[in-house]
Amino acid sequence: MSKLPDSNISKRQTDAAPVTKNPIAPAPAHLPDSMISSVSLLPTDKRLILFTRHSLRERSDGNGFASYQLPLTPKGRVLAQSWGRWLAGHLPYSLNVDSISSPIGRCIDTAQLMQEGAGLQRHIEHQSLLVEPGSLVTEPDIANPVFKEIGVLNFINRFLQGNLEGTKNAYQGGLDLLSLFYQNQPQQGHLMLAVSHDTLLSAFLAVMLDVIEIDWNDWPKMMEGVFLWFDDKPFEQASAYFVWRGEVYVRPINSLLEGYRLSGFHPNKLLLPPEVKWT
Template identity: 40%
Template sequence: MTLAKLPANMLDAIALLPKNIPVVLLTRHSIREVVNGQGLAGYDLQLTPDGVALAQAWGRHLAMQGVVFASASTSPIQRCVDTSRYMLLGAGKNTLPSLQQVCNPLLVEPGSFVLNIEKASPSFKQYGALGFVNAFLKEQVPGMKSVQVGVFDILTDLYQLTKQSEGMHLVVTHDTIMAVIYAHLSGVGALEKHHWPQMMEGMFLWFEGVEFLKSDLVWIWRGNVYRIAISKVFDKPQL
């Protein structure tokens, strides 16, 4: 399996990564089975053979570019766990000996943004993924955290990962979660279809500063490098 099915700009982003600074690769899982309808993609949907091969090839390519994986955190949903596992398999010896793959409840729903699935689920079924996220960005979905608090929780967790060791910290999650993070960081009030994260599409990010709230977040998305002060992202966090 070549990297032909890897989303555009992911390969180019490697040259933009810093040296000797811990980096997070926050990525959607690899290619999964197709879901019919516009509702929530079932938790039972698995990676396709192409998805398995792509994840392994991507991990191998990153290792060939000198990337050493320091940690791996995933949504507990099997397609995310498998994406991480096959990427690490592809990376081979380019992993720290202490690396253990762990499941993080902040990387799935309910967990990252959904507090009450019974209240939130009807909106997802009504609007579909894109419409649901746009309604959430406008704080129009019941049973949810605020957007700011949800993103704050996830980025705080990612910051703590980077304090563990140098290298790349692999974090595998879902499209809706990545879409909300992207929208909040970029200030996009309503997402369009072209904004939506593709399967195996990721965001490289790192922090510059000795304290989370006093640091700058630098992130690469679709070939562009962005920088923003955490204090501006979370002006008066609702904690």
């Protein structure tokens, strides 16, 4: 990854004890190794969100273009269900909360199967910001041909570098997703699922980590995700905390807003949330 000169992201040492009820319990088959190492770093009693790529799906074409019609594989269905069961059985967090998901079938199925694994059947809200066009692409007629021509990794890097027509500013894409998560935070002690795609997750993480170029080593695997929570403060005053691949990070939201303004964009384009109050 290539760092920007002035980074507002910092690694954070967690002083919380590991949250797993049984940390030596075997992980579900085919689950990315990073997920269990991240679980061991989670704090307790937060409004936790798991922003995850969907489970194992059928193969895409050689340029990284995955049709929205591609379903989960049988192994992917088993993985999603077993991962939901593992989380419910080994975290001191309740998954008994509605989920949000891309409206694409493999993402909805992932959320539903994870709920089933946890012994639940909750509403799954379809969110347009968790699919494209949405968080990154604003003009698919312009952006889609470029995507097919240069491939997914080059597409994301050009997006991060502000060199791609038909898309949002990278800060705006990250802030719009943060706003979505902020507005949908569960109650304390609960874990909400947000299921999406590799392109959105990779771009979001790059913005949060303040980098302008990624490679295939940074690319999220299927059923790999980032755990996220916020300060209990108004959005613009809050910090976003997240655990990705066994590291804990904190990013002040005002640093993202400042980066967006310095890029020459007006805040009225952002999907900033209203004040959130919890009962």
